[in-house]
Amino acid sequence: MNINRRRFMGLSTAAIAAPHIALAGQSLNIVCTVGMLADTAKQIAPSNVTIRALMGPGTDPHAFRQTRGDVVALTKSDLIIRHGLYLEAQMEDLFAKLGKRKTILSAGEAVPDQHLLPYDDASAQYDPHVWMDPALWTHVADAIAAELSSKLLKNSAEIAENHARFVANLIRLKDYGHDILASVPKQERVLLTAHDAFRYFGSAYDFDVMGVKGISTTSEAGLYRIEELVDLIIERQIKAVFVESSQSDRNIRALIEGTAARDHDLKLGGQLFSDAMGPAGTYEGTYVGMMDHNLTTIARALGVDAPTRGMNDKLNV
Amino acid sequence: MSADAISATELSVDYDGVTAIQDVDFTVRAEKLTAIVGPNGAGKSTLIKALLGLIPNRNGTISCFGTSPKQYRKNISYVPQRAQIDWEFPANVFDVVAMGLYGELGLLRRFSSAHKDRVQSALTDVDMADFAARQISQLSGGQQQRVFLARSIVQDAELILLDEPFGGIDSKSEAVIVDILRRQKQHGKSIVAVHHDLSTVKDYFDDVILLNKTVTAFGPINDVFTKSNIEKTYGVSNLDFLTGRS
Amino acid sequence: MTELIGYNTALALVGALLFGFSSGHVGAFVYLRKASLLSDSLAHATLPGLVIGFLVSTFLGMEEKNSLVLLLGAGVSALFGVVVIQWITARTKLGFDTAIAAVLSVFFGFGIVLLTGVQSVSVGQQAGLEDYILGSVSGMLLQDVVVIGLVSIMCSAAVVVYRRLLTAFIFDPVLSEMAGYAQHRMSFLLSLLTLVITIIGLKIVGLILVVAMLTIPAATARLWTTGVWSMSLLSALFGSVAAGIGVIISALLPSLPSGAVIVVLMFIALGLSIVVTHLRGSNV
Numbered sequence: 001m002n003i004n005r006r007r008f009m010g011l012s013t014a015a016i017a018a019p020h021i022a023l024a025g026q027s028l029n030i031v032c033t034v035g036m037l038a039d040t041a042k043q044i045a046p047s048n049v050t051i052r053a054l055m056g057p058g059t060d061p062h063a064f065r066q067t068r069g070d071v072v073a074l075t076k077s078d079l080i081i082r083h084g085l086y087l088e089a090q091m092e093d094l095f096a097k098l099g100k101r102k103t104i105l106s107a108g109e110a111v112p113d114q115h116l117l118p119y120d121d122a123s124a125q126y127d128p129h130v131w132m133d134p135a136l137w138t139h140v141a142d143a144i145a146a147e148l149s150s151k152l153l154k155n156s157a158e159i160a161e162n163h164a165r166f167v168a169n170l171i172r173l174k175d176y177g178h179d180i181l182a183s184v185p186k187q188e189r190v191l192l193t194a195h196d197a198f199r200y201f202g203s204a205y206d207f208d209v210m211g212v213k214g215i216s217t218t219s220e221a222g223l224y225r226i227e228e229l230v231d232l233i234i235e236r237q238i239k240a241v242f243v244e245s246s247q248s249d250r251n252i253r254a255l256i257e258g259t260a261a262r263d264h265d266l267k268l269g270g271q272l273f274s275d276a277m278g279p280a281g282t283y284e285g286t287y288v289g290m291m292d293h294n295l296t297t298i299a300r301a302l303g304v305d306a307p308t309r310g311m312n313d314k315l316n317v
Numbered sequence: 318m319s320a321d322a323i324s325a326t327e328l329s330v331d332y333d334g335v336t337a338i339q340d341v342d343f344t345v346r347a348e349k350l351t352a353i354v355g356p357n358g359a360g361k362s363t364l365i366k367a368l369l370g371l372i373p374n375r376n377g378t379i380s381c382f383g384t385s386p387k388q389y390r391k392n393i394s395y396v397p398q399r400a401q402i403d404w405e406f407p408a409n410v411f412d413v414v415a416m417g418l419y420g421e422l423g424l425l426r427r428f429s430s431a432h433k434d435r436v437q438s439a440l441t442d443v444d445m446a447d448f449a450a451r452q453i454s455q456l457s458g459g460q461q462q463r464v465f466l467a468r469s470i471v472q473d474a475e476l477i478l479l480d481e482p483f484g485g486i487d488s489k490s491e492a493v494i495v496d497i498l499r500r501q502k503q504h505g506k507s508i509v510a511v512h513h514d515l516s517t518v519k520d521y522f523d524d525v526i527l528l529n530k531t532v533t534a535f536g537p538i539n540d541v542f543t544k545s546n547i548e549k550t551y552g553v554s555n556l557d558f559l560t561g562r563s
Numbered sequence: 564m565t566e567l568i569g570y571n572t573a574l575a576l577v578g579a580l581l582f583g584f585s586s587g588h589v590g591a592f593v594y595l596r597k598a599s600l601l602s603d604s605l606a607h608a609t610l611p612g613l614v615i616g617f618l619v620s621t622f623l624g625m626e627e628k629n630s631l632v633l634l635l636g637a638g639v640s641a642l643f644g645v646v647v648i649q650w651i652t653a654r655t656k657l658g659f660d661t662a663i664a665a666v667l668s669v670f671f672g673f674g675i676v677l678l679t680g681v682q683s684v685s686v687g688q689q690a691g692l693e694d695y696i697l698g699s700v701s702g703m704l705l706q707d708v709v710v711i712g713l714v715s716i717m718c719s720a721a722v723v724v725y726r727r728l729l730t731a732f733i734f735d736p737v738l739s740e741m742a743g744y745a746q747h748r749m750s751f752l753l754s755l756l757t758l759v760i761t762i763i764g765l766k767i768v769g770l771i772l773v774v775a776m777l778t779i780p781a782a783t784a785r786l787w788t789t790g791v792w793s794m795s796l797l798s799a800l801f802g803s804v805a806a807g808i809g810v811i812i813s814a815l816l817p818s819l820p821s822g823a824v825i826v827v828l829m830f831i832a833l834g835l836s837i838v839v840t841h842l843r844g845s846n847v
Contacts, residue, residue, distance in 0.1 A: 055682070063693065065679045212701075220694075221701040223814040223821060227569040248691025250702030254571055257704055261570035371740060390741050397737060406595065406734050407789050419731045420742030424724055452789055468738075 028151060031077040033088050034061050035277040036131045037107055037140075039287045041081060044145050044162045046155040057279050060246040061087055062217045066094065074098055079151065081144065083108040085116075085128035089216070103147075110143035111136050117199050119215060127215055129197045129275070133204040134170040134177075134291060141166055173291050173311065174204070180299040180306040181205050188302055190238050192229065192255075194247035197274040201294075212251040221251050230258040233266060240269030240301040246276040269301030283314040320382050322347040322476055322507035323368060328377035330360070330367045336530075337363035341377070343526050343535040345509055350502055350521065352512040355528035356551050361511045364528065365480055368509075369395055381476060391420060394474035396465045398481050404454050410464050411449040414439055417468040439471040443497050459490025466497055477501065479510040483517070495521050518542060572814040575700045575821070578708040579806035582760075582767055583825070585715035587780035587802025588722050589756045591795035594781035596733045600660070602757045603774035604648065604667040605641045609761065610674025610770065612640025613695050614681055630707065634762050637695070641758055644670050698769035698822035700810060711763045718756055722795065725752060730791045767806075768822035776802060779829040786840045805829040 028049045032038040038053035045051065054070050055061055061083075071094065074080055082088055082095060084106030095104055111130050119125040130136045145163035149156045181189075189207045191198055196211030212221045212229060232238070233255065241256065243249040252268070259266040272294045278284025284293045292310040299306040309315045323345035330338050338360035345351045353361055366372045368379060370386035381389040394417070414436045415428070422428060440446045443463040448456070456464065462482055469477050477498075483491050498508050498521075512518060518525055518538065525542050527533040527550040534546045568576070593602055616636025644666045651662035678692060694702065722729070732739035732749035740746050757777065764773040784797035809825030 059682050064682060067679060219818070220697070220699050220820045222818050223572055223575055223701050223810065224817040224819070226571045226701045227814055228817075230569055230571065248694060248702065250691060250694070250699065250704065253704055254702050257574075258569060258571040369737065369741060371737065390743065393741065395737055395741060397735065402735065407785065407791055407794055408734065409789065412790060413734075416731050416734065416738060419727050419738075422727065424728065 028148075029076065029078045030081060031073050031079075032081040033091070034083055034275070035285070036287050036290070037081050037083060037144075039277065039285070040107075040137070040141055040166070041144050041148070043166045043287070044141065044159060045148050046152065046158045046162075048155075049148075049152070055276065057276050057285060058245050059276050060217055061275050062089070064088070064090070066091060075102070077102070079147065080104040081107050081147075083128060085109060085126050085130070087128035103151075105143065105147050107140045107143050111139045115139075117203065127196075127199050129215070130200055131287070132198055132200040132291075132294075134173040135204065136200060137287070138167050138170050141170065169288050173288060173295070176292070176311040177205055177295045180295060180304055181207075181302075183304055184299070184302050187236065188239065190236060191298060192233070192238060192241045193272060193274065194242075194244045194249070194252055195274065197244070198272075212255070213247075217247060226251065226254055226258060229255055230262070233259050234262055234264050237264075238266065239303075240267045242269045242272045242298070242301070244272050244274040245278070246274060267301065270297040272297060282316060283312070284316065288312070289314065320347065321345060321380075322349075322351075323379065323381055323509065325379050326377055328367065328374055328379060330363050330372065330374045332360075332363045332366075332372065336375075338367075338528070339531055341528070341532050343532050345507065345526070346524055347382070347507045348502060348505055349507060349523040350498060351507075351509045351524040351526065352518050352522040353509065353526045353528055354512055354515060354518060354550070359529040359550075361528060362480070365395075365478060365511060368478060369393060389476075392474050393476045393478060394469040394472040396462075396469055396477065396479040396482060398484065399458065399461055399465075400484075402461075404456075404461070406453065408453055409449065410440065410445060410451050410453060410456070410467075411436060413453060413464050414467045414471055417471040420472070435471050436467075439467040442470050442500070443467045444493070457490070458486045459493065462486060462490070462494055463497065466494065470501065475506060477506055477508045479508070481511050481513055484513060491517075515547065569814070571701075571703070572810065574705060574708050575703045575810045575814070576807055578703055578711045579700070579767060579810045579821075579825070580803050581712045581715040582763060583776065583780075583806025584799045584803035585718040585722075586760045586764060586773075586776040587784075588719045588795055588799035589760050590777035590781040590802065591784060591791070591798040592722065592729050592733065592753060593757055593777050594785065594798075595730075595791065595794075596753060598753065598757070599774065599778045600663050601645075601648070601754075602761065602777045604663040604670075605644055605754075605758060606761045606764075606770045606773045607667045607674075608644030608670035609637035609641045609765065610671050610696070611677055612636035612638065612643075613692060613765075614674060614677040615640070617692055618681065630710075630766075633692075633695070634765070637765060638758060638762050640670065641761060645754055645758070694769070695765045696769050696771060697820065698765070698767050698772065700767060700813065700821035703766070707766055711766070714759060714763045718759055719799070721752075721756060726792060726795070729753065768825060772822050772826050775826045775829060776806075779826070779833050780805065783829070783833045783836045786836045801829065801832060805832060 030041055030049060030051045032041060032051065032053045034055050035053045035057065038051050041051050052073065054066065055064050075098070080098065080102055082104060085108045087108065098104060108128060108130055115136055116126040119127055141163060145159055149159050152159065191202065191207045191209045193211050195213040195217045196209065196215045198209040201207060202209035210229065212225060241252050243252045256266050256268065273284065273290040277286065277290040278293065283289035292312065293315055296306050296310040296315060307313065308317050321344040325341055325343050328338065328341040329336060353364065355361055367374050368386060370390060379386055381393065386393065418432055437446060440449055443466050445460065445463050445467060448460065453461065453464065482494060502508060519542060522538060524536060525538050526535040527546055529550045533550040534541045593599055613633050613636055616633040619636065620632040648662045648666050651657055651665065652659050728739060728744050728749060731742065732744065732746065736746045739749055760777060761773050764776055768776060780798040780801035783801050784794045788794045788797055805828040806825050809821055809828050813819040813821040813824050
């Protein structure tokens, strides 16, 4: 992806002039960081908007390394949507610099503080994985819709309609989750995954959540943690664990072996989408599909007879 | 008349992309002490490497007692320059001498008491028997040289090649080493040494090869170690003091 | 019912003990040969091969990331690194040190480029590749330990069988050659052992720290002994004990990366050895 200086200068000028051009009804070029944001923006925006995500399916945002091409794309864009809440911690400096001349929407930070979970007892930071609770994601959708409307005044009606439809889906998702998980008894409401990405899921659906690795995936889990979890799994008779699409499965497999050595049959409940969505172009490659897949997979692993093809009968099985 | 220890004909050897020795002809008589002398860069090291079969020759032939050096390898023992050895290596005198037997022992043969005796006997031959347990890092120059000689002796090779054996050694040790070499000659060994000190060639050796990329002359010292031959080899004049002749 | 040592810890312990032993064992000879820097270069040169192996196993549709394919890729690219080093030293005016530094940085850098590029390939689980850089004992599986254990034993066995020849070769290559063991063959043997140790060490301590496993126990042992065979056994012992204690510590205390703990322990042993032997007035 070569970009020579002249073209770069031209495009920078265009970027600065973008709001005026947008008002004229021409297309808007949006670059998002994670796929969940890109899909949400895609659902809400009118068709004359191009949206692209830097991180695709299977990419771990905690470990993402931006390339020069990514930086160029961000610089060329009319609007940057990032998650914030330090999900893209390694890109803080970059966004600080870009923020001086580009519009950056930190969509995740639209969630009111009182709904946010702390990172841990020590720090003042928050757990960024808010997309796990569709109710919280509504705030993100609201923020994106508001930003788009302000930039595309001509399309406000269309945006409002899309937004309403999307939020309705979020509500349906939340209800679907409650419905299928209702029959799971309290002591079995445990979710153990590769890293601690599901705390908002836990608070939304009343589950105890545990990750082998912590909220950020950058450090090794450690033998101590594995042994600790094996003891916990045996103690609470946890039936299933889950791998994640953007994480290595080795730690989970180590748990399965470790518990098997103590005669406990720990099952692999399936693969969940934690920090990245499913393959592009599939239902699971959308926010709704991702959440649908997760809820359905978890419920079925815990013995609930949830529909195999999920809420919209669209899951690939 | 025994076969020549070494016979080289029209030998040319390249090293590092340069022709180090060219059209070299000589023979080394068996059971003699032969010196190879020549100025720096004469190709002495290259010649030794070729004699050991370590580098190929571009042209010509070498034979040792009638066979090629590679085939004759087990019967040649080499005493390297002391500077080429890592004296901090964790080994004692016995260990180094014992290495001379590794060729025989191969991978897995046990180091038996018979082998031990041979090592001890070789050490006695060089008067280092009391030093068997001494770390090689604690030896003087002369002692280091004697250890390597002991290693050669334990190999019981018919041909011993030495690279500057008297370099950096005091005269007393030198005398001891010459003595050891002479005794080996009496045991029927043929000895060839690269020697740097022209003033002692006559006293220590029987034969000499004068080398400077080609062989100026070779043969018994009395015949060959003449002023004019030396001057031709070294490209200088006025070396009367070396030959004791005018 | 809590056992004294959990299954996962026991598994990691066995793997670490065996690996620590063989890496110390081989490392003694690498140290004497003064090839420790070469082994570091080799370790860094595994990265491109790991990533390529990952891509190959993914596109061949193998289950998740087939470990063996990755390690094979790592081996191939490290081997290629050795070839490049030898080529640079033989064919150009650049010295051995320069060749090593060049291969280390270029191969590793290329590996990072590939690693970044893999992000845009829409397959999951490439995060697991980073485990090979700093090691990940927590995710050790039975199949890993079996491979590590068997290969470690084979490497140590090779050292035992070849100990005389390796000693002679390192001390006096000409003698070794005259005894019938060509220098390039012995050099290749040592490089091969180094390569194999590096490959199996990737999972335990990662490519960055593998050089420590090959160097520190050997350096420590050198301070205490005066013979090659005893040095190699002592080195193996140090490596094994450090690895074992490192694993135990990381099982007893939370949030400790095992690889780093092992290396720190070995370094402490080295430090103490230097002090003690110095005070003793060692004549080694």
